[in-house]
Amino acid sequence: MSDVEMAAAAETDWVRVTSDDGYTFLVRRKVANASETMRDMLDTAGNYAEAIARTCPVQQRGVIVEKLLEYMSFKAHYAEAGPRDEIPVQELMERIPPEIVLELLLAADYQNM
């Protein structure tokens, strides 16, 4: 593959994110890149097993991973929003149930986002 194709693939290809309890999520690489930790894991320059298999194990329950990915999609979607566009952070906040917020906080800290 030429560099150009690689770069194009890097934007649109799919990566797999797995949870501790066996759930698997397929997301665009752009979404996975919203997490710095995940981006480094999947960085092809790093030569990690995760990058080769394009699979990111996250040591969290499925429900936590789902929320992580929800935020990451949110971030990937709104990251390029102009200064005038409103980012519906409030709505996102309301979708986070307090029962998992502390676990999510730790996971987010680990994911560096």
Place this chain on the structure above:
Amino acid sequence: MNEITGPSSALTDYLRDVGINATTIARRVATRTASAQNQPQAQPEAGPSRPRNNSHRDVDEGYASDNLDEPESPPKKKKLSKAAEAKLKAKAKKKKAEDEDYDEDEDAYTALSKSAWSTPKPAAGSFADCATCEKQFTVTKYTMAAVPGPGFLCHPCAKASGTDPFKKSAAPRKRKTPAERRTVVHIEERSFPSLVSICIDVVARHIDDVEAFGDIGALNMEAISKALSKTRRLTSDNAPLFYSAENKRLSMYDATNLTPDAFTALGHLNPNLTTLKLDFCGPLNDAVMSSWTNSLPHLVSLELLGPFLIREAAWIAFLQAHPKMEAFLITQSPRFSLDCLAALIASSKTTLRRLRLREVGKLCDDFLEPIAEIAALEYLDLAEPAESLTDDAVIALLSKVGTTLTHLDLSGHGALTDDVLAHGLDPYAPALASLLLAHLPELTDAGVAAFFGACEGAPLVRLDLARNAALGTDALAAVLAHSGGALQALNISGWKDVGEVALSGLAGARELRTLDVGWCRAMDDFVMKKVLEGCRALVEIKVWGCNRVEGKWGATRRGVKIHGIESATVL
């Protein structure tokens, strides 16, 4: 005018240049009183229903801010209904607030000057008599006031006086319209909210209902506390998350945003604490300390970073109330005095194991006598004082408490010499595992080499001899011969003259995990390669300022972080 003048300030000079002197100020006052008297006639339509009319007019005119503060006397006020009165009051209040705003915006000096040194200028287009040539002329917007006044100059006279009538005066500062003020650009505005911060907001929203968070027990509260502190989001609102009556230990890594009340609450809500650690606890004050005197009866270990507001009396009361302290670790406390230390020793000398008085401004030789009374001190940190301790005092101290010491930090005591090593540490401190003697410029290469050569104590696990530029090859060889097999952390940053061969010897330190060889000029890629191959446990190595290290030794073992290579930011 006589020729004798005293020294004058730059302001006086400037005022004289622009024509402001005692005479013009006096005239201004006269004008003002005159205009104040004239006002009723000038404003015949000013009815009682518009009490602030004067001010309105002044604002429209732009400059005469002098009249803004004039007392108002709204007549017929008594006839107003209560509601209307309240309305009026609110209005006035709002108006006043606005005026205050304007006052802030306005540069007080320029506001004064315009109206101060000129009688009000006639309207453009009207006629006036020139102050100098007394000819009648037409007033334009370029017409200038005569200096010294009173009156105005016609165009030829103004030109003749040397000033350029067309020169723009310093543009009067425009009042910002409210719309303008609102569009202040905040740079932070666009930073995308992190998931951590969103979670913290959710926590804050539910903080009064701890059950909502489910089973907290399984989670690592310490990690959560760290995550909050990382972004300085630990506040009085979310701190209660970490409080519980069963808590024995509590650590907060950035308590900057906690209020004194929150610290007091901490004491009341964690009555069973034995170990408390607060970093950046600046707001901690006397009131909190005195409440802790009663509210934390089981406390035996206290670690504070930055308790600089606490005064002597509060320390003493607290320490007397806690007679069985095992660890007392404070950093940066300029008010911790000898009396405070005496109180600590008097109440806890049999139990105290760990003592840290780091960056304590009042530390001096006198402090060491009470410390010497401690029965079994294991950890002693007296680093970075305002004034260095002396050799004799330190040796005397070590002779008393040295046998049990495992950790000693005397960094930054510039007056300490090789004698402390030879006559203090060598004979009296055989159990040391961790020794930190950074920035002791009096130490010599030969002295340190002799100490480690003769030392019969157990090998050190951690050694910090950074910024001791006099140390070199002999010292490093002796250190490695003595402790090389056990050393886990070594800092020899700033040993500029240490040789290549001695540095290569580092490769024999099998247990080494962190190494700082910054500013060791002989360090190069060959030595680096040997060190990386020899020290299999290495996790982190710092080579700041080693400009011969270029990173060209091939592959680096995974898991080793190398900081400070000039040609690369992170490798």
